[in-house]
Amino acid sequence: MEPEKKADQADDRIIKLAAVREPPQNPEAEQALLGSILINNAAYHRVGEFLKGEHFANPLHGKLFDDIARLIEKGQVVSVITLKTYLEHDEAMKEAGGAEFLANLAAASVHVIDAEQYGRVIHDLYLRRQLIELGHDVINGAFKPTIEESAVEQIELAEKHLYDLASIGQIEGGFKPFRAALTEAMTAAESAYHRVGQLTGVATGLFQLDQLLGGLHRSDLIILAGRPSMGKTALATNMAFNAVKAYREEHDPNGGSKVVDGAVVGFFSLEMSAEQLATRILSEQAMVSSEKIRRGEMISSDFDKVLTVSQELEHLNLFIDDTPALTIAGLRTRARRLKRMHGLGLLVVDYLQLLNPSGRSRQENRVQEISEITRGLKTLAKELDVPVIALSQLSRAVEQREDKRPQLSDLRESGSIEQDADVVMFVYREEYYLTRSEPSRRPEENDQHYNERHDAWRQRCEQTYGKAEVIVAKQRHGPTGIVRLSFDGSITKFGNLAADEDRPDEPAF
Numbered sequence: 001m002e003p004e005k006k007a008d009q010a011d012d013r014i015i016k017l018a019a020v021r022e023p024p025q026n027p028e029a030e031q032a033l034l035g036s037i038l039i040n041n042a043a044y045h046r047v048g049e050f051l052k053g054e055h056f057a058n059p060l061h062g063k064l065f066d067d068i069a070r071l072i073e074k075g076q077v078v079s080v081i082t083l084k085t086y087l088e089h090d091e092a093m094k095e096a097g098g099a100e101f102l103a104n105l106a107a108a109s110v111h112v113i114d115a116e117q118y119g120r121v122i123h124d125l126y127l128r129r130q131l132i133e134l135g136h137d138v139i140n141g142a143f144k145p146t147i148e149e150s151a152v153e154q155i156e157l158a159e160k161h162l163y164d165l166a167s168i169g170q171i172e173g174g175f176k177p178f179r180a181a182l183t184e185a186m187t188a189a190e191s192a193y194h195r196v197g198q199l200t201g202v203a204t205g206l207f208q209l210d211q212l213l214g215g216l217h218r219s220d221l222i223i224l225a226g227r228p229s230m231g232k233t234a235l236a237t238n239m240a241f242n243a244v245k246a247y248r249e250e251h252d253p254n255g256g257s258k259v260v261d262g263a264v265v266g267f268f269s270l271e272m273s274a275e276q277l278a279t280r281i282l283s284e285q286a287m288v289s290s291e292k293i294r295r296g297e298m299i300s301s302d303f304d305k306v307l308t309v310s311q312e313l314e315h316l317n318l319f320i321d322d323t324p325a326l327t328i329a330g331l332r333t334r335a336r337r338l339k340r341m342h343g344l345g346l347l348v349v350d351y352l353q354l355l356n357p358s359g360r361s362r363q364e365n366r367v368q369e370i371s372e373i374t375r376g377l378k379t380l381a382k383e384l385d386v387p388v389i390a391l392s393q394l395s396r397a398v399e400q401r402e403d404k405r406p407q408l409s410d411l412r413e414s415g416s417i418e419q420d421a422d423v424v425m426f427v428y429r430e431e432y433y434l435t436r437s438e439p440s441r442r443p444e445e446n447d448q449h450y451n452e453r454h455d456a457w458r459q460r461c462e463q464t465y466g467k468a469e470v471i472v473a474k475q476r477h478g479p480t481g482i483v484r485l486s487f488d489g490s491i492t493k494f495g496n497l498a499a500d501e502d503r504p505d506e507p508a509f
Contacts, residue, residue, distance in 0.1 A: 263345025
């Protein structure tokens with residue numbers, strides 16, 4: 001049988017099934033709620049936060065609810081009598097019976113105390129109808145494959161819609177008493193007090209950076225940006241490894257467990273393979289050049305060190321996903337699964353511009369796509385309650401300036417990235433630029449002047465050799481500033497500078 005006929009038959013089955021099984025609805029609950037609002041407007045304030053007209057199964061009930069809501073929000077009293085004026089100009093209401101329709105609603109009213117429960121019933125039935133509609137869309141999409149959307153992309157799109165539906169279904173939020181928030185803050189402060197280093201967030205292992213940031217805070221989106229070859233991936237890998245190496249949990253008498261230090265780390269490597277990332281970590285910990293490991297140019301002692309280190313590292317709770325061209329919906333699904341199966345304390349995405357938006361939004365321009373991606377990452381950080389480090393590229397504007405230290409305006413598609421991020425950090429290595437700008441002799445320049453310029457350049461190279469800067473340009477929780485680190489390019493390792501080496505050449509901003 002041809003695919004089109006199969007799809008048509010599937011549509012017919014769905015239509016017949018829909019005809020037999022009515023979508024869930026409760027017109028009596030809708031009437032009772034509207035009636036209670038007409039009798040006592042206080043009933044509206046019990047449901048106005050989460051209920052909208054579109055949630056009613058009866059369109060007329062939904063329209064009336066929206067009209068009532070607008071009038072109450074304007075401070076007007078709404079009743080059967082005051083609504084008569086509006087009914088005279090509404091054809092749909094007049095067809096339904098006008099004043100008699102309102103009187104019947106008022107007669108069906110429930111006590112104002114029960115209004116919230118009726119509102120929750122209406123909202124729950126709305127979500128069920130949306131689930132049914134989503135299910136129909138998934139079935140129809142699966143029966144009609146297209147070149148534009150693969151099966152995996154359809155799954156991701158369905159997951160996104162399901163997640164959006166779950167988000168609007170959360171009606172338990174709202175205000176919490178200050179004492180509850182204060183208790184949470186004191187619990188975090190107590191944990192920090194007893195923890196080595198006294199940090200409230202996940203430690204990066206880079207002492208001055210931890211001191212400036214207070215660690216990587218839960219639910220934060222942290223953007224780590226830099227130009228190519230500055231060491232973005234190396235720094236992110238170092239921080240992730242330090243966090244997972246410090247991972248420690250305690251067990252209580254009831255069999256529960258609590259993380260007291262470090263974190264389980266999920267690393268989405270969209271640019272490098274998992275094997276390349278593992279090689280970097282091996283190189284860093286064994287102090288053997290990654291180039292030697294890749295080429296097999298190790299001497300016996302080097303190989304022994306690499307083998308020993310690999311055996312020490314194989315049990316670390318570091319999970320790498322190197323799937324290329326991952327969508328934000330796919331990333332969200334995998335991160336949730338990782339937290340459910342292994343726990344999760346830190347998420348790293350390398351890098352932001354290699355992520356794809358979900359579904360049909362790919363037809364929009366790149367700035368809008370990046371906006372969706374950064375919003376998705378920030379939402380994910382809050383949902384999973386973990387810090388998310390997202391690496392980002394910088395525009396070429398940096399190369400056009402004499403001072404090549406990055407600024408917030410250098411972020412590519414910077415509007416949404418800068419807005420959504422809780423922390424923005426830049427990696428900067430002056431050594432990289434200096435070694436590529438050896439002064440050449442100018443026309444009619446004498447030897448003495450040229451040698452002076454060359455000596456000054458060489459001294460500057462020596463001063464900056466093996467050093468890097470992390471520029472914290474934005475931080476919601478504290479100050480900005482510059483943190484100076486050591487950097488060994490052969491093993492791609494950032495580290496802490498000795499106190500006598502950390503003399504700033506220029507003031508931090």
